[in-house]
Amino acid sequence: MIYARFSHPWLNLLVFGLVLLKTDGLYVGITYVQNAVAKGAVCLDGSPPAYHWDRGFGSGINSWLVHLEGGGWCNNVTACLERKNTHLGSSKKMAEQLPFSGILCNRPQCNPEFYNWNRVKVRYCDGSSFTGDVAAINPATNLHFRGARVWLAVMEDLLAKGMRNAENAILSGCSAGGLASILHCDSFQALLPLGTKVKCLSDAGYFINVKDVSGASHIESYFSQVVATHESAKNLLPSCTSTMRPAMCFFPQYMAQQIQTPLFIINAAYDSWQIRNILAPADADPHGIWEDCKYDIKNCLPSQLMAMQAFRSQFLISLLRIGKSSSRGMFIDSCYAHCQTEMQEFWFMAKSPALNKTRIAKAVGDWFYDRTPFQTIDCPYPCNPTCRNQIYDSEHNLQY
Ligand SMILES: *[C@@H]1O[C@H](CO)[C@@H](O)[C@H](O)[C@H]1NC(C)=O
Ligand SMILES: *[C@@H]1O[C@H](CO)[C@@H](O)[C@H](O)[C@H]1NC(C)=O
Secondary structure, three states: OHHHHOOOHHHHHHHHHHHHHHOOOOEEEEEEOHHHHHHOOOOOOOOOOEEEEEOOOHHHOOEEEEEEOOOOOOOOHHHHHHHHOOOOOOHHHOOOEEEOOHHHOOOOOOOOOOOOOEEEEEOOOOOOOOOOOOOOOOOOOOOOOOHHHHHHHHHHHHHHOOHHHOOEEEEEEEOHHHHHHHHOHHHHHHHOOOOOEEEEEEEOOOOOOOOOOOOOOHHHHHHHHHHHHOOOHHHOOHHHHOOOOHHHHHOHHHHHHHOOOOEEEEEEOOOHHHHHHHHOOHHHOOOOOOHHHHHEHHHOOHHHHHHHHHHHHHHHHHHHOOOOOOOEEEEEEOOOOOOOOOOHHHHOOOOOOEEOOEEHHHHHHHHHOOOOOOEEEOOOOOOOOOOOOOEEOOOOOEEO
16 A cells, blocks of 8 residues: 555554545445344355445435445355355455445535435345355355345345335446346346336446457356356346356346346456456466566556457457447446446546546436436547556555
């Protein structure tokens, strides 16, 4: 972090304070859904699911934004056992307060369209994008694969807290949560009254099925393992699973066109998670030739940039399969980024990425309120001067 460079303790304190200010100061407490346990709707370790809710006010009192947390998946028992003892597998390990920024911010200056809505961040602790449902629990591992039950139990709790009176509702999410917001989009709409204006927003959830740099189908076999481990097939879209191998229906490119509810896709064409884990996963790069490039796009060799341009072409082909209906929104920038709705820097600041002079927060608002059907795809990297490219440090943590 930046403040670690300052040696004087007071300077540290000052800079640390500024970092806190930047997150806007809004912290929201956790709610555990205790009654979900009786329904078997639990995190990997059997603990209750949880969410953070900041109440709407003023004209937003009957509008609900439900945002699903991301955090990858676990694809086999070993990986799920590792996850079980982290905040991504147990509500016992979750922070009780979370900063709400970007799409979750409560001031018009940082979130012009949704600041006074009810804003909910649903915690992710099942490892299957809320799709798993295995009845049996192996006593040797005590793993609970119950993501789909968690989804329902949390929605029922929110409906009872007032969401059943929603006039406007958005299901959103980032990464694995962005994928879940596509997978559950129509079922979210079905839970709400007929008169509610319901739309879904997927941030960095459009994972594509392409071969990695070694020519292997890495992500396809990984997603197949996720779907098999969590027995997710029965909770994927029937209109997709009836026509192809169920595991394929985890990929938006094979199922998103069947979603009836209006859907907005925010994704970087060079999504940094996808470049790091789909195009050039460690398995496909045994000599670490991709390491420097993966951590900072400025380090990429010309041949690597060419592979990334080819990835973008595949991304756009996969994306266009969802059709160009005016109910579909798209903000496809050419930044090296992953998740752009919760980070204030991406969502709505003076220097946030813009397409056609429009920042993400405005594009989503224009689409939600039917002002314009925003569908814009950026020119190829490095053409967009407003791009914010993420940089990862040697421990693979995100830096700004
Ligand atoms: C489980 O998946 C991980 C990747 O998440 C892999 O490294 C490991 O080898 C797999 N383990 C087994 C037993 O298949
Ligand atoms: C850019 O915005 C203008 C005015 O809002 C609109 O007419 C035009 O179609 C947009 N162009 C693209 C590529 O989205």
